[in-house]
Amino acid sequence: MATNLLRRSRLHADAVLRLIGDFDVPSTNNTAERAVRMPKVNLKISGRFRTLDGADHFCVIRSFLDTLRKQGHNMLAVLQRAFAGAPIPSVG
Template sequence: MLKAGFDEYYTKNVELYSKKKVKKSVNLNLLNRLNGYKDQVLAFMYDFDIPFDNNLAERDLRMAKVKQKVSGTFRSYTGANAFTRIRRYVSTVRKRGKNTLDCIESVFTANPIDPTLA
């Protein structure tokens, strides 16, 4: 697949790269980087414990932005605060590898599960 990208890129820009000192384009730099780090870039395909992306902060914010987009906005500061507290709890539970439903149910019992404890 990368070979096809290199072939297509170089055939389109053969005249440009025939000169001695030409700055590499963003596209060529990306192709070179993907080629050099192929095993690391595609590791998620072979080891299913590795997430497709590693941006936990983005994933944590995504649900709040979707909620905001669907309903327009939060009706009150209290509602927004409650939403973020619940999402923060669920996110922590998932990151700690605990059962989400069990932890949420435990909140309504006498002994709630604290996901921050090991």
């Protein structure tokens, strides 16, 4: 097992060490883990989502909110705009 790790580290050294030279690269995958934590907690508390569509909608909304939070938007203002029918315009 350690041999495989060493072999892969040597093979992908540029990717493994990228975080040293590029400060925008996170050193962990905690962001990805946090993104899936809420659906998992919801699943554990309620036992399940009532429908597959409900689970899909939950994940889409959660993804949008997480992206806007990472872009520095105020979550209360984002939700107020969405419910008022004036969501944040897309960029690009």
